[in-house]
Amino acid sequence: MGKIIFKTLSVLCLMLAMASVTVAAEPIKVGALFSVTGPASFLGEPERNTAVMVVDKINKAGGIKGRKVSLIVYDTQGDATKAVQAATRLIKDDKVVAIIGPSTTGDTMAVIPIVEKEGIPMISCAAGIKITDPAKKWVFKTAQNDNLAVQRIYEYLKTQGIKRVALLTVSDSFGSSGREQLKGLAKSYGVDIAADETYGPKDTDMTAQLTKIRGSEAKAIICWGTNPGPAIVARNVKQLGITLPLIMSHGVSSKKFIELAGDASAGIIIPSGHVIVADQLPGSDPQKKALMSYVKEYQARYKAEGDHFGGHAWDAMTLVKMALERGAATPAAIRAQLEKTRNYNGIGGIFNFSPTDHAGLTKDAFVMVTIKNGDWVLIKDKKAGGKAGAKK
Amino acid sequence: MLRGEAITRTFGGITALDDVSFSFAAGKITGIIGPNGAGKTTLFNIITGIYAPTEGKVFLEGKDITGLAPEKLARMGMVRTFQGIELFPQMTVLENVMVGRHTKSKSGIIASAFKLPGHIREEKNIREKALSWLQFAGLGDLADQEAGSLPFGRGRILEIARALALEPRIIFMDEPAAGLNSRETRELAGLIRKISELGITIALVEHDMELVMDICEEIMVLNLGRKLAWGTPREIQENREVVMAYLGEG
């Protein structure tokens, strides 16, 4: 036991010693924590891919102020214990100046005490509202708060005159956070929750919950989850012949969902970041440029669709890059610069950070989209939303 | 000392023991013999709490012990050995015998984990007593060997030494001579006599007639689940039914 520690130790000391010799022209070290494997890999994998892609692009263009950026990615596996270890390693051993990620709210909450204590700016890619509410000195985030998506949904329902909804949420951190917001905001929008059901992340049949919902007074179903659960829900809805409008979360805003749900996906409505309808945006849209380049680059490099979640990493990395470009070099300076970010047109929306707002987005970050002919279609505007209600 | 009343035991539809009554006298060596399938081992298993009888009762010094679990019986001073010897192969010979002191010691988990003074004293006592029983059985010099590495005959003796460490009032031996050569059998006979001299009641199931006739003071003969005869070795040897039962089998 002791021997192994000593061995590891000596190797480590050696590495540290070598590292300190080559101080000159040292690259800027940015750390990344993503749940590349484990139950939240649907977040972590596109996020890691995107972050690597962005950094490569920066370095190809000559780096920032002549210094290359070196991205150090660790996999948290969606486990708080591993996230804490990885964050400590990034800060203490790799001596990064900033951290992007983690992917999940749980991992982020686990890591917050460390970055706060060590004073390293972190831009989380998780959506949980409590990450930045209340605002913490060193913690920012790029994923849109769940409450923004919920507000969008409730506004949309208002235009449709629907006041009674049924909730069907997945029992993981994504679903429970959505459920909390859906229930919390219902009253202020005059929405009545007629049924509140959940399903497990690995469940294979939701007809029981949907049968119960069908027996309730609900006039619309809101399903909050990430693939594959919602696709099964969509299919089960069709099997049961339920005709209520089916609204889902941004958790399924990718082509993959349409592929999984098949015919059953037609008419489903979701609030989504702009990324899946980038090509349908008017040319005047300030985000369009960033969106199109993200989608194209991701497609070219990974032969896959760049999705909503990867976008969080794009924004996080870009925000760090911009802070560095503005001359920040130390963690404290980067933090100060991040807080001064105004009108950054990112993938997730238009970011405006301030000392009291480290999330930086408004509900405009979301648009309502629906599925028509096997593709995502933008529902034009709040006012015009009526005509998109495919399943009225 | 130990009394059985009308013990019957069935397995599925088969009656392994049918209305067997007996009484083992205190301090004596009683042998139970009978052809294969006579129900000897079943009877042992019922007395020592491995099975419950279908009907009938067992009394130890007048106390009803029918169906009591083996660990309870051990605390009442009853212990047994097994036909196929059941040692703790990955423990040393001494440790095996130390387990035999389990009922004679009482430190619980807390006392053991924190090494409370009483526990330390008790451990010392366990070790000494176990060692003295090992020496009694003539295995003193093998104390630190792993039990699994002992030759079969030694293992047999160890199992008896382990049972003795319990300081039992009655000890049951299931075919103690099975698999032993003639020298080992002679040693075993000596050991059994030595045990008997300590005032411990002994009951044994055995196929080796020479040994049984040599050491037993009383003999019960079972055949086809029924008690066929009971008496001194001489009486049994002269019993026509017994002879018939054995010849019939052979």
Place this chain on the structure above:
Amino acid sequence: MKRELLKFLLFAIVVSVVPAFVSGGYLLNVLVFVGIFTMLAVALNLLLGFAGQISLGQAAFYGLGAYMSGVLTASHGMNPWVAMLIGAGAVGLLTFVLGFPILRLKGHSLAMATLGLGIIVYIFFNETVDVTGGPSGLSGIPNLTVGSFVFDSDLKNYYLIWGFALLAILLAVNLTNSRIGRALKAIHQSEVAARVLGVDVHLLKVEIFTISGVLSAIAGSLYAHTVMFISPTSFGFNVSIELLTMVIIGGLGSIYGSVLGAALLTLLPELLRTFQDYDIIVYGLLLILMTMFMPGGLVRGIPDAAVALYGKLKGGGADVER
């Protein structure tokens, strides 16, 4: 006995000087977790390695300890030490009561029952959102304190947790070399003989199950106060499997083996840096290969292999000479 004590003292000295060589880096942080997992692995080893009873639900007791501490301190402002005691007590009671029916089962039924228990507890962590914070976790758990001394750095936590871990190791070593330890080993090697010798097998199994649960719960409390955040994923089925792997790799029935197993598996990402995405496969392979080729674990396997190798070399040398 003396040798055991010497071994322990030596180990304790090594543990206490290690930080001097690590100086506040990431490794120190990892070693804090090695301490926690050491406690958990030792707890499982008492049950699995000594008494031969499998548990695939250890993470439940670990989690219950963590959540008791977390909820009582973060939501109810209780003193952390009191919360830890309550947590350990509650888990002790639970394991004692559940132990009676559960440990009547053997082999695969026992594995399944403990696994089912683990899953049920995990579901409760997830579903009782109002109490536990549900899947998104519970934050705001304070550090442990003694007077005005706060355990708020890796170094302080290292000594705190290894203090507990060393105590756990010492108690486990004492236990295994006692009347109780021998009885446990006896149960493992021949249950029927143990019973005939008067060992109340069932009660003893339940007692050791309880001890194992309490130890795990204390490890959970320490985890909660060190990380200051808990969420259900840290206490799921895969954690139970990880613990099982640690015990197997270290060696069933070897207390120091458990330390080695905990250290190896926690440091595994370090040792297999190149394997990043492959570590799930490495886990699977390790489990299979270790049980097949080194059933005694590293602690016994390495010396055996060394002896075999030495024998071969010697044999080979002799051949050359001839």
Place this chain on the structure above:
Amino acid sequence: MASSDQILQYCLSGLSTGAIYALIGIGFAIIYNSTGIINFAQGEFVMLGGMLTVFFLSVAVLPLPAAVTAAVLVATLVGVIFERLAIRPLKDAQPITLIIITIGGSILIRGIVMLVWGKDTHALPAFSGNEPLFVGGATILPQHLWIFVITVLIIAANRLYFHHSISGKAMRACSYNARASRLVGIDVKRMVLFSFAISAAMGSMAGIIIAPLTMTSYDVGVMLGLKGFCAAIIGGMSSGIGTVFGGLIVGVLESLGAGLVSSGYKDAIAFFILLIILFLRPQGLFRKGETERV
């Protein structure tokens, strides 16, 4: 209060998932009965069935029947290889050792599939369309009929094999007494291999017929495997009708639990029932208890 249509729907949904649990459970039971091993990798055969079919359909572009056949064959091969490499070398190992080995095997298979085919979820087209069929006030899909029919067929074939063929009878003999079987000339090792092959085939078939409803990914096997295990335990590890009822009971109770009690605690309900059954009737619901104590 729940209407009778709702109850009917809960039961139908439960029966169809229950049928799958039953298939998986029987796979467990077959291996257990011939070897005494609980194969924790059973769920991975289910996953392999689905994933391999997706692979043969999309990458190798085979027609569905050919893809299904190929998938079952490959999964069976994996079962055979697993037995050869990890189970056979361990003679007379303790149950704990075998449990651990099969857990290791399950992690390994899952890991390899993840590396080869990634972490994505994949959909499989339904065998014959997605138009719902009405049964009273409830609906099912044509795929559900496939599930019922194939389950019944497999169970019937199973029974035929075990009771009317020489090798089937030999396998049953092994399960009663391996040593005696060896003495009368049965190749016990081969029977163990057979049992792995059969249960791998059954597991993969289960994985294939549900994939159109539930999708498939590298990690679907874990929960399905555990539920199948519940079914087998409730059925007293019988490789016949007991486990079928076990599966149906778990499926229906789960569905009723989700509908009438709480969907969040649905799985907890299933495992709670399992614990209660283990405590009260460890020999399963359908098997007579033994009176021996040791």
